[in-house]
Amino acid sequence: MNINSKTAAANAAVEYIENHMVVGIGTGSTVKPFIEALNKRVEAEGMTISAAVTSLESRNALHKSITIIDPSLSQLIDITVDGADRASRDFYIIKGGGGALLREKYVALNSKKNITIIDESKIATPLNGHPLPIEIITFGYESTLKRLDILGFRGKLREADGKTFVTEGGNYIYDIEIKEDIVNPRAMHTSLKGICGVIETGLFLQTSDIIIIGKNDLSVDVWNKGK
DSSP states (O other): OOHHHHHHHHHHHHTTOOTTOEEEEOOSTTHHHHHHHHHHHHHHHTOOOEEEESSHHHHHHSOTTSEEOOTTSSOOEEEEEEOOSEEOTTSEEEOOTTSOHHHHHHHHHTEEEEEEEEEGGGBOSSBOSSOEEEEEOSTTHHHHHHHHHHTTOOEEEOEETTEEOBOTTSOEEEEEOOOSOBSOHHHHHHHHHTSTTEEEESEEESOOSEEEEEOTTSOEEEEETTO
């Protein structure tokens, strides 16, 4: 996703934010320009905004006047903006490239409205062309990997700086190779969740209400779920 596409999608998404909203904020390179655009609006308009963030990275990038709330609390989030690794026309999405899929799903499911921002290269109907991240517990992870392999879910543990990547929640990310179309995301999600040691999958099952596709010429396409 190049800078023009990111900027276009971010600028379109920030227009949905209103004063006094609680805003959920995802993680990853696509979200950075949205945070920049939000910071500019808060500064220019004196907006009062609270944020439920999914990572320390996103938290540190926010304007100092934005109040941080704990996303684990029962308070509903008005609107959440996040990126995606792949998105289909029927609103099935792969997330987790930024390593925060569990927290992103918590926030998404606690939001009144979800907006996903992508570029055209991320569109895939049905889902394909990108590994599927899943979050697994560190305890006994070797056994979890064996169970995944037996069921045909082959891939590799994610690494960072030459070490096994650990999420902010203290878990591992296992990236499953996707060699064929995911024709039934719900069935795959259910199958993976049934494996002992798997906490959550990067399959987001129609949680998004709006998908904004940024383009190189700074224009956007907007998909609304159900239309």
